[in-house]
Amino acid sequence: MKMASLTSKPKLRFPFLDLAAQFANIREEVMDAVSRVLQAQQFILGPEVEKFETDVSTYVGSTDAVACASGSDALLLALMVHGLQAGDEVITTPFTFIATAAVPAHLGVRPVFVDIKADTYNIDVEQIEAAVSPRTRAIIPVHLFGLPADMKPLIELAARRDLKVIEDAAQAIGAEYAKQKVGTFGSIGCFSFFPSKNLGCAGDGGLVTTNDAGIAAVLRRLRNHGSTQKYYYERLGVNSRLDALQAAILRVKLKYLPQWTAARRHNAEYYRALIAQHGLQSYISPPSEPANCTHVYNQFTIRARTRDELRAFLTEEGIPTEVYYPSPLHLQAAFAYLGYKPGQFPEAERASREVLALPIYPEITRNQQELVVQSMASFYKQHAPDAGS
Numbered sequence: 598m599k600m601a602s603l604t605s606k607p608k609l610r611f612p613f614l615d616l617a618a619q620f621a622n623i624r625e626e627v628m629d630a631v632s633r634v635l636q637a638q639q640f641i642l643g644p645e646v647e648k649f650e651t652d653v654s655t656y657v658g659s660t661d662a663v664a665c666a667s668g669s670d671a672l673l674l675a676l677m678v679h680g681l682q683a684g685d686e687v688i689t690t691p692f693t694f695i696a697t698a699a700v701p702a703h704l705g706v707r708p709v710f711v712d713i714k715a716d717t718y719n720i721d722v723e724q725i726e727a728a729v730s731p732r733t734r735a736i737i738p739v740h741l742f743g744l745p746a747d748m749k750p751l752i753e754l755a756a757r758r759d760l761k762v763i764e765d766a767a768q769a770i771g772a773e774y775a776k777q778k779v780g781t782f783g784s785i786g787c788f789s790f791f792p793s794k795n796l797g798c799a800g801d802g803g804l805v806t807t808n809d810a811g812i813a814a815v816l817r818r819l820r821n822h823g824s825t826q827k828y829y830y831e832r833l834g835v836n837s838r839l840d841a842l843q844a845a846i847l848r849v850k851l852k853y854l855p856q857w858t859a860a861r862r863h864n865a866e867y868y869r870a871l872i873a874q875h876g877l878q879s880y881i882s883p884p885s886e887p888a889n890c891t892h893v894y895n896q897f898t899i900r901a902r903t904r905d906e907l908r909a910f911l912t913e914e915g916i917p918t919e920v921y922y923p924s925p926l927h928l929q930a931a932f933a934y935l936g937y938k939p940g941q942f943p944e945a946e947r948a949s950r951e952v953l954a955l956p957i958y959p960e961i962t963r964n965q966q967e968l969v970v971q972s973m974a975s976f977y978k979q980h981a982p983d984a985g986s
Contacts, residue, residue: 606912607912607913607914607915608915609915609916609917610914610915610916610965610968611917611956611961611965612917612956613917613918613919613954613956614793614956614958615958615960615961616792616797618958618960619857619958619959619960622960623849623850623853626849627846627849627850630845630846630848630849631842631845631846633645633845634841634842634845637841639841640840640841640842641838641840641841642821642838642839642841643841644841645841645842645844645845645848646664646838646839646841646844648844648848649664649839649844649845649847649848649851650662650663650664650804652848652851653788653804653806653851654806656771656778656851656854657770657778657780657781657786657806658777658778658781659780659781659786659806659807659808660807660808660809660810660813661806661807661808661809661810661812661813662804662805662806662807663804663805663806663807663813663816663817663820664802664803664804664838664839664844665802665803665804665805665820665837665838665839666801666802666803666820666836666837666838666839667789667791667801667802667803667837668696668767668787668788668789668790668791668803669696669699669700669789669803670803670820670835670837671767671787671788671789671803671804671805672696672697672700672701672737672763672765672787673700673703673704673835673837674805674816674819674820674835674837675763675785675787675805676700676701676704676706676735676763677704677819677834677835678785678812678815678816678819679734679735679761679763679784679785681701681704681706681734681735682704682705682706683704683705683706684705684706684707684732685705685706685707685732685733685734685735686706686707686708686709686730686732686733686734687701687706687707687708687709687733687734687735687736687737687763688709688710688711688725688728688729688733688735688736688737689708689709689710689711689720689736689737689738689739689765690710690711690712690713690719690720690738690739690741690945691710691712691713691925691926691927691928691937691942691945692713692718692741692922692925692926692942692944692945692948692949693739693741693765693922693926694767694921694922695926695929695931696767697737697739697765697926698710698926698932699931701737702932706734707732707935708926708932708935709728709730709733710728710926710927710935710937710941710942710945711724711725711728711942712724712942712943712944712945713942713944713945713948714747714944715944715947715948716885717741717744717746717747717885717887718741718742718744718884718898718948718952719738719739719740719741719744719745719746719747720738720739720746720751721944722746722747722750722751722754723750725751725754726754726758729758729760733758733760734760734761735760735761735762735763736751736754736755736760736761736762736763737762737763737764737765738751738762738764738765738783739765739767739768740764740765740766740768740769740772740779741768741769742768742884742892742894742895742896742897742898742921742954743768743769743772743795743861743892743893743894743895743896744769744772744884744885744886744890744892745769745772745773745774745779745890745891746764746774747774747887748774748775748779748782749774749775752782752783755783761783761784761785762782762783762784763783763784763785763786763787764779764780764782764783764785764786764787765787766779766780766786766787766788767787767788767789767791767794767803768789768794768795768895768896769893769895770788770794770795770796770854770893771795771796771854771855771858771891771893772890772891772892772893773890773891774889774890774891775889776891780806781806781808784807784809784812785805785806785807785812786805786806786807787803787804787805788803788804788805788806789802789803790802790803790804790843790847793895794895795854795857795858795861795893795895796847796850796851796854797850798843798846798847798850799842799843799846800840800843802839802840802843802844802847803837803839804839818831818832818834819832819834819835819837820834820835820836820837820838821834821836821838822834822835822836856959857959858893858894860959860960861893861894861957861958861959862891862892862893862894864894864897864957864959864961864966865883865884865892865894865897865957867963867966868883868897868955868957868966868969868970869883871966871967871970872899872970874970875970875971875973875974876974877970877973877974877977879902880901880902880973880977880981881899881900881901881902881973882899882900882901883897883899884897884898884899894957896919896921896954896957897954897955897956897957898921898952898953898954899952899953899954899955900948900951900952900953901951901952901953901973902951902977903980904920904950904951904952904953906976906980907953907973907976907977908920908953910972910975910976910980911969911972911973911976914972914975916968916969916972917956918953918954918955918956919953919954920952920953920954921952921954922949922952923949924949925942925945925946925948925949927941927942927945928946955969956969
């Protein structure tokens with residue numbers, strides 16, 4: 598009999614994110630959209646991109662939307678349009694994907710970190726003002742995992758200190774704060790259409806929203822090498838244009854986004870019910886959702902006691918999980934030059950030790966969710982840590 602390799606990984610019972618299931622439900626529409634672009638043979642910008650921009654601005658509630666090549670480029674264009682340059686500072690969170698801080702760093706702009714709130718994982722607005730210096734030009738709040746940051750006091754602080762607000766809404770399209778969609782509070786909102794996002798394309802894609810027509814006009818130049826007329830350049834820009842193929846696919850998917858968001862929210866509530874049903878509240882903390890926010894659950898991120906041991910157990914059981922993020926940015930080697938030390942942002946560091954994302958895509962079944970929570974219950978029954986520690 599053939600023996601299993603000692604180094605082989607346990608087979609997952611279902612994927613962490615099932616994009617194939619999503620595609621199966623909209624295959625005909627997507628293929629028709631792709632065929633339309635192939636027949637038109639117009640692949641860079643053009644009518645498909647323009648229509649998608651209009652669709653997104655209508656959905657989000659902004660007056661303008663400017664599509665670009667990625668969520669990282671959306672941040673880059675936002676900083677460029679506001680003229681940020683070497684020596685300037687931006688305030689943001691250390692508990693986020695690296696692009697939030699890496700993009701300003703590439704421009705010579707110094708990221709200045711502020712710790713997160715323990716319950717939301719978003720930037721602690723009460724700590725921002727102490728981080729403002731004469732070089733501070735902007736605040737970049739991140740609507741992490743699909744939950745809006747606390748925007749009202751943040752916008753008030755920014756106005757008082759004459760700072761720009763650039764929203765990193767890469768994971769949060771459709772999320773609402775006080776019944777207003779994210780991406781419309783600051784001067785600019787930045788979105789990503791990476792395939793794992795709630796609205797994902799077939800590759801990389803991004804978009805910037807704004808309610809300032811002047812900013813939108815400059816953004817359109819910047820994404821196209823700084824040009825509005827072929828071979829004439831008003832200022833230096835970059836090549837960051839959304840492909841028409843991606844725009845056509847995203848136009849199909851955008852129609853289904855409200856339905857998919859509702860499914861994610863429904864799945865989140867079912868996880869909460871299952872966690873309570875199995876009496877896991879002493880070991881697991883589900884994500885919070887403040888009363889004035891609508892969470893869109895790009896990730897369902899729990900805090901778990903003995904997180905690493907739990908995750909190893911779930912992997913052996915064939916249950917998929919992910920860790921977003923295993924190290925905060927201020928402790929990453931790439932940002933060592935900033936001079937931060939362990940312990941400076943304790944909540945971000947604690948979150949990195951404790952968070953675990955469970956699968957929550959719209960097509961996940963109740964049986965699969967039950968299997969996830971039953972497996973967690975089995976782990977804590979066998980390896981229960983002291984709930985009071």
